[in-house]
Amino acid sequence: MKKLLALITTFALSTSLIAGEIIVKGSDTMLNLVQRLAEGFGAVRGDVTVSVAGGGSGVGITAITNREVDIANASRAIKSKEISAARAQGVNPVEIVIALDGLAVIVNSKNPVKNLTVQQIGAIYRGEIKNWNEVGGPNKKIVLYGRQPNSGTFVFFREEVVKGEYASYMRQMNGNAQIVDAVKNDEGGIGYVGLGYIRNVEGIRPLAVAKSSQDQYISPLNEADVKSGAYPLTRPLYQYTNGKPKGQVLDFIRFELSPEGQKIVEEEGFVAVTQPYIEKNNKILQ
């Protein structure tokens, strides 16, 4: 009897067709944020629990394709290959933007370099620029730190900045915190991390980035510039559902986009959704 009960409970917990649970999985960048949003939602709707896990944007998207979760967190857009793979399984991924993130490029605080253009950063990560003295720094080899291929940040940075293959010898770290730690201990290091990881951290300096050598160099520490899109490395943070969100999943997403939810977004170091994304979201959430 007990075994039967345990079996039934496990089945019930594995899908939220049973009222009361929403399962979310995916981006590590968004993990803390969505967990806090889940807590906020739980305070308002005591009947629903939202469980959030990480694993990387790739893992989340695979999970929604395999119908294992209700929402996939992703810090990069879904690829067309993933959309067709999902459709082949009868899953229709629908995209909502819940926040914006700035990607900071950090160097060791002992490194005198303060500004770089997007093209220079791309060339550095492609391995074309190998020494800091080629960009106005000291004579020191550049040591590249990045994420691993399951990370949405890895993919986003490659599409938007590197625009080619990463240098094969780039060290692939497990998460944002590891990259911060590595650059902190390495005077020749360079890395990319989410905005939430650079506030009040000693030993590293976020670079001011310009879209091109003709544009202004903008620092990611200036919140207004990240919000307005003046800082070149901003990206939307997505959530994907199977078909348009309904029922309690819709309620949760509406909470995330509400003033209360967006306040949590800003507290976590991200940026609230801007107008063009609000309009896109509204078309889906109607």
Add this chain to the structure above:
Amino acid sequence: MRLRKKIDRFAGITFFVNAVLAAGVLFGILLFLFSYGVRAFIPAPGTDPGDPESRPLTILGFLFGTVWNPDAYGKPHYGLIPLFLGSLLTTLIALTISVPLGIAGAIFIAERLTGWVRIGVKMVVELFAGFPSVVIGLFGLVVLAPLIARTFNLSSGLNLFTASIILAVMSLPTIISVSEDALRVVPHSYREAAYALGASPWTTAIKVILPAARSGILAAVMLGFGRAIGETMAVLMVAGNAPIIPRSLFDPVRTITTTLAIELGETAANSIHFFSLFALGFVLFVIALATNLIAESLIRREKRSFTL
């Protein structure tokens, strides 16, 4: 009398079934890995042959390819060599450190320690053998890597060298423990005979006891090898994870195990990338099997030369 015979037969059958089951599970895993891995080399029905992402691998391209980049910006590459070298080099360098130290430690514990001291030391060694790999990896990341970076004046301590040291630390207790057991099993008469001929304890240990315990020591080294080549978490944290062919001891590397850990969760089920990871697993299995078979044949050769 008849009951005893029945129990005997029953026990014999039970043990036989267990042995077959164990072998069967191993064979089953091998078959499973092969059946999934081989699908990376066969074009899936219904896919567009022009699509570079679903183009199946070629055996030569997989076994001798020098670039592993399945999530590429451009064309994906599925070359085994960087990962194979990463696994092999980290393991071999780790063993060159841990095997001499391990055997020496085992000799010391077996031949020179007695009573409570020996029991205590053995307990500590066996405790370390069971240490969770993640904790050792954390130690490597936070303590060892910066230390190595400072000592050798490197920018980063996340490289082949640090990973090898961590693997040596992990395989050492296993090698000591099993070697020590092998040494103690050698009959006391060997030692007494050597002492009677005037040999010192040190000469006895190295020239008489160690050769007599050869097969057990080899087993210990095999276990150490298995532990090192199969280690994932600790290596993931300190090796740098760049899938390149290392040109120096201080280059970052990626092993087969860490590649499986990093990439399996995010591949679309039944894609070429997905199957290629099973092919990697199959290769790892074959390496472990091959080393075991070689070790077994060496032991058998030893036994033959003894029974002349």
